[in-house]
Amino acid sequence: MDPINLKKLAEILNVSVSTVSKAFRDSYDISPETKSRILSLAKELNYQPNPYASGLRTQKSKTIAVIIPEIANNFFTQAIDGIESIAQEKNYHVLIYFTHEDYTKEVAFVQHLQHGRVDGVLISLSGDAKDRSHLDLLGHRDIPLVFFDRVDDHAKTTRVTTNDFESGYMATQHLVEQGCKKIAHLFFSKDLSIANHRMEGYLQSLHDHRLPVNEKLIVQCTANHVTNYGLIKNLLKQKHRPDGIFSSFEKLALLSFEACEELALNIPRDIKIISFSNIETAALLNPSLSTITQPAFEMGKEAASILFNALENNSVSIADQKVVLNSTLVKRKSTSRE
């Protein structure tokens, strides 16, 4: 079968290529009858104009980009599921980009995207840099941007997050209530505002429960899991090792489980663990893991809805606001008193 194109349609209908092209552009230069004849034949032959030609004409790509640190992470998997559910409904296409926590990649993606491949961008920041000025490039090109989870607090657009401070507070308070007195905190990157808010919640909770802050129990982890495993083992081998861990990053809790097994520490008897986590198998772990569970799917959906609303209204400016969806504390065996 020869591919159908404008020329072919023009031949069959005995009109000019320019007339066919005008039908697809919905031009007033041709009669409604001619337009209708052309469009119904195109439909019959299953022909749509080349989207690049169409993108050029309407300046709409019907495509958004989603920039995230990684996909092998249950939070991002579920958030993308939420984003995609809205994109399907709105007939938008979704490009995905993984920074692998590498700031230079984030900058390169954004620099490329400013040149018109997408109508809008959803981003969750990489963990390794303070400078966010590359994101201004999108604004200069009138490409709207919405943040989710790892947001820039100072960006003048919508930032969709969970209640990070309160969640950090709740998690720490839960460990206190279960009898912990030496509570460690594992976090990833001081350059992420959400990590800082979670830590502020931890510190406030210690303060409110009159527990001292011990710097040796606050561990900044990296993007490298081998390094992190070493850091966690060192924490657990300290003379005054913690009796509780609040992890603000799922993978760090799983590494803590492995380290406890290697060091023959019993969870929850010797140490109790709670973590930010969207892991599907939390209830099936040995022991089952107490979690702060983010509404990841809903956060993705919300961020996408806000972006698509702007696109549909041809609005390039997005409300400068923080949208907060609350996380849930789920108590399981890893923090039980036994």
Place this chain on the structure above:
Amino acid sequence: MDPINLKKLAEILNVSVSTVSKAFRDSYDISPETKSRILSLAKELNYQPNPYASGLRTQKSKTIAVIIPEIANNFFTQAIDGIESIAQEKNYHVLIYFTHEDYTKEVAFVQHLQHGRVDGVLISLSGDAKDRSHLDLLGHRDIPLVFFDRVDDHAKTTRVTTNDFESGYMATQHLVEQGCKKIAHLFFSKDLSIANHRMEGYLQSLHDHRLPVNEKLIVQCTANHVTNYGLIKNLLKQKHRPDGIFSSFEKLALLSFEACEELALNIPRDIKIISFSNIETAALLNPSLSTITQPAFEMGKEAASILFNALENNSVSIADQKVVLNSTLVKRKSTSRE
């Protein structure tokens, strides 16, 4: 800042818009000096021509589509990671589409993609239909297609899979060696050739070990996990319930863990379980889960490499071959003799 465009560049350099356009097209109609002047100013001002204009001209979108059933599945998460690692290296963009096991969505995505949005397609089929003729549309448009995991055995292109028959055989044999005599098999969709190959391995293994085939122990599951949970509970409540389960789909093993807990069946004492699975926490489950682990990342990488090789060579036909990457049997507590 006003956006930089062809007109602006032309003004600054005092040349015509058409001359600037020719510089970006690498045309021989203008002098190398003029071309160089234009391109260096463009670089300085961080200007790249609109990719849709560029796509129209070169007929290359530098974009591929990945069509998969779902993202909340560790196999697909890791496979996409593999695909993306190659796409980044080759400077390609990745569009993702989830069918949610819905054949009509798969057809709609493919119908759209034939119109030139992408240069090539990677697909893992949805589970619910036998007819694959919609995929021919891509061939008619010279858009190359590579299958991974859920392949169409009869498609005249490259199909990247694991050794499904041998893996099904190995998993079943492992249960036999651990003392199981009534081995159930949980699978998803008879329309997927990989599910059939895994079942053939199971049947052959039973045959070789002189164990009878009991139809009541072979359970076809659905895309609905509530339904599946009911099916698995019924299986486990049978008078002659199985003493081993070989699951060909990760989620079905996790549901089996939950059902065993509800029915107070001890794994591995009352029943042993092994599953195809790429779950990161297999070793941390209660009990740890014996798995057939697919090389998901490598399968994604391999499929993407084959597609990009074709695209780089401007070849529209991809070798009609099956590429098999072997899975690994990992023995853990869920199949131990205790």
